Amino acid sequence: MGARIASGLVLASAGATAAWFGGPWLAAACGAAVVAMSYEWARMSEPHALMPAFVFSLAGSLGAVLFASWQHLHYAAVWLLVCSLASGLRRRSITHFVETVGGAIYIGFPCAIFLWLRDRGPEGLETILALFAIIWATDIFAYFGGKLIGGPKIATGLSPNKTWSGIVAGVLAGAAAGLGCSFLFQAESNLRLAWLGIGAVIGFTGLMGDLFESFLKRRFGVKDASRLIPGHGGVLDRIDSLMAASLLVGAALAFGPRTTALLFGSGL
Structure with a gap:
């Protein structure tokens, strides 16, 4: 419980600070988050092909974060979809294809939306x-x-x-x-x-x-x-x-x- 509370306070403080300053600070925080989450998703969904899954998910998510930081949410969505589909073509079944494509979008799009919300008005x-x-x-x-x-x-x-x-x-x-x-x-x-x-x-x-x-x-x-x-x-x-x-x-x-x-x- 002590570790849970301490790490929660650190993360909350870092997130609130990045959101307060916005701009490159929040973009960097979201970028760091998608690096970690891309690794986690690859680790869960494709442990035997971790590196290609990680690279495709990371490329799509980081690109989406970058476009969203410029308030180009449509470009973020298109780039993320392209990278997700490219990664999904590696899979050999419909179920695995959906997992890979859906996973990359699941990682990247909420972070892009979050950045867009911060700077939209x-x-x-x-x-x-x-x-x-x-x-x-x-x-x-x-x-x-x-x-x-x-x-x-x-x-x-x-x-x-x-x-x-x-x-x-x-x-x-x-x-x-x-x-x-x-x-x-x-x-x-x-x-x-x-x-x-x-x-x-x-x-x-x-x-x-x-x-x-x-x-x-x-x-x-x-x-x-x-x-x-x-x-x-x-x-x-x-x-x-x-x-x-x-x-x-x-x-x-x-x-x-x-x-x-x-x-x-x-x-x-």
Whole structure:
């Protein structure tokens, strides 16, 4: 537990600092993350062909991060897809092809979306800080809520330790964090309820991202993506919730680009 808390605080501090300064600082942080995650995915999905799997995934993910740092998200998606398909052509079955292509996209696209969110407009920093607050609150309360309350398991075949009480505690914490963000960013009072719902939805999405990562690890027969982070496992194990939430927020803002202007008041 001590190692888990210490490494969590270090990672949270580094992530918040990089997000605050943005630009090359956040791009470098995302680049470092995709290097680690590309290795972890190759290690899980293709342990007997680790190097080519790692190289293709890394090339696609780093290119996507680079394009996203220039706000060229469409180029990031195209480059990532090309590299993913090229890597998938190495595989000899449809299932393995889908695993390779899907895995490379799973690694690179959330990081590209995350960078795009930070620099997409004047509310970029507030968007990222709200994401951090909601996901961190959700993860912490889901973990300790499940430990302290216990009760029925969600899916023992996927993750033997996850409980419904943890899910409920996490979603409630995400909703509370969303409400807190509405005060922090001085949103209009009539938007408090919207922030409450946003926090709950983002928190639930993050928890489902964590459960999906558990499914992938069971699929490949590993306990953790790697042992890079003491007490947590791998980078994929640590930021799976944030990756899922970034995709959700990115999709929402693609269809409602002025949403953040409505949700945030005078900001920081």
